[in-house]
Amino acid sequence: MSALPTVLGGRYCIERLLGAGGMGTVYRARDLLQEQFGDPQPYVALKVLSEAYEQSPDASALLFNEYALMRHLHHPNVLRIYSFDVDTTHQRVFMVMELLRGPTLDRLLCERPLGLGWSALQEIALPLLDAVVHAHERGVLHGDLKPSNVLLSEDGVRLFDFGLGQAQAGTLDGLAPVSRSRVNAWTPGYAAPEILEGAALTCVADVYALGCLLYELASGKHPFNRQPATRTRLKRPKNLPRHAWCAVRKALALDPTKRTISAAQLRTALATQPGFFAKLL
Template sequence: MNDRLPAAAAANLTYFAFASAATPAAPRGTARPVGALPELLGGRYRIERLLGVGGMGAVYRARDLLREQFGDPEPWVALKTLSDDCADYPDAHALLYSEFALTARVNHRHVVRLFNFEVDSASQRAFITLELLKGPTLDQLLDERPGGLPWAELRDIAVPLLEAVAHAHSLGVLHGDLKPGNLLLAADGLRLFDFGLGQAVAGRLPGLPRLCRERITAWTPRYAAAELLDGAPLAAAADVYALGCLLFELCSGSHPFGRLDARQAREQALDCQLQRPANLPTHCWPALRTALALDPIQRRIDVAGLLAAFRAPTQSWLRRWLRPVPG
C-alpha cells in the first residue's frame, strides 16, 4: 500500500479521477467547469443540510445510502466539498485532496476521522466524507463562558489539543488554521478538524504534491502569526503562535491582543504587556508567554514544550508552603 506509482502512471491519475469513462480527455491546458452541487453525490451520498461554511469549503450532513441499504442504524456522514467560488480555481481539487491526505496521515484520536476522497463524475465535484460529529465548537463554548474556563476544564481541552498537534508535527504535518472554530467537543472527546490550509513540512511526506499556495491568503487574522501575515511560508512556529492565542483565550475569555492581528500588536509591542490569566497556573505561564511572542525568533518553544507545561501537575498552596527552604 505504501509503494509509489511510477511517474507515468501517476501522471494519469488526475484525469482518471475527474473523468467519466465515456468522456474523452479534455485538451491539455483546459479545465471542465464544475457543476452545481447535486442532491446525490457519487450515486451514494444524499445531501440533507448544510452544517457550516469555511474559507474554501462547505460541510454538509449526508446520508450514505449504501450503509443504509446494509442496515447501518447510523448511516450519516459529514461531506466536505469546495464552495462554488473556489471549485473552478486551478488546482482547487488538488488542494482538497491535500487536505484529505494530510488529515488521514495524522490518524489521532483527537483529530476528525476521514473516510474517503471521491469525485462525482456527473458534476465533477470532488468531496471528502468524514465522521459526523455532534457537540459545540470551542468558539460556541467561549460565547457561553465569557470569563474563560477554570483550570480543570481548560486542562481537559488543552492537553488533547496539544497532543493532537504535537503528533501531527512529529509526522511533518502543519495545520495552518488553529482557532476555536476548528475544534469541537464531541461526546467522546475533543476533535481537531479542517486541515484545508495545512501542508507538509519541506522534505517530509515526499509522496504528496507540492502545491503552490502563494495565492491562498486565507489565514484567520486573529490567530495568524505576524510572519504569515507578512507573507512568510507556513512553519511549525506559526501553529505554536495560534495555539498560544487559543489557549490564552480559553483560560481568560479574551484574545491576548483583543481585536488586533499580530502585525498590529507587534507595532504596539503588546506582547510585552501580557499578564498571566487568573485561571492559568503559574507553572504554565512561561511556556504560554513564549508561544505568544510576536517575533518568531523569540518564540523558542514547540508544541511538545507547551504540552509538557500543561501536563505538569499543579502544586497546591499547602505543598508550596510546606516546601523546605534551602539552607
C-alpha cells in the same frame, strides 16, 4: 460548475448544511450503501469546495492535499477522514469524514466570557495539544488553529480542517506542489505575524496559534482581540497558573526566533499541576 446535487457520487444523500469556512462547506449526508446493508448509523460528513474557491485552478488539489494530510494522522483527537472522491457527472470533488455531534470551541468561549477554570481548561487544552503534537510528529502542520476548528464532541475534543495545512519537508513528498498564494485565507487573529508577512508555515507558527487559543481559554478574551498581533504587554490570565503562563507567553512571542517552545513542551506545562513546583521548594 453545476449546482450541488441531492446525491453526491451516486452514494451520499445530502441532508443539511453543517458549516461553511473560507475554502470549504460541510454537509451531513447519509451513506446509501451503508444504509442498504443495514447500518443503523449510515451518517457521514462531506466537505466540498466553497463557491468562492471552486473555480480556482488549484482548488481540487488543495482539497486533495487536505485529505492526504489527514490520512497521514491517526489520533483520537483528530477528526477521522474516510475517503476522497470525485463525482464526474457533476464535476465535484469531495471528502468523506466522520460525523460527530457537538459545538465548536468558539461557541463555548461565547458562553464563558471570563474563561475556564484550570481543570476545565485542561480538559480541552490537553487533548488539543495532544492532537497537534501528533500532527507535528507526523510531519503535518495545521496552519489554521482557531476555536472554530476545534470540535467539542460527545466523544471528546477533535481537531479538524487542515485545509491550510502543509507537510514538512521530507513528509508526503509525492504530493503535487500547490500554490496557496492565490488562496490568502489565513485567519489574521491566529496566524503568526511572520505568516502574514509571507513567511513559510512552520511548527512555531502553529505554536503561536496555540498560544492565542490557550490565552483565550484562560481569560475568555483573545490576547490581541482576534486581530493581527501588536507589541502589547500581556497580563497573566487569573485562571492560568504562573508556570503555565511562562509557557504560553513564550508561545505568543511575536518574533519566531524567540518562540522557543514546542507543542510538546506546551503540553507538558499545561499537564503539570500548580502545586508540583511548590513541593520541590
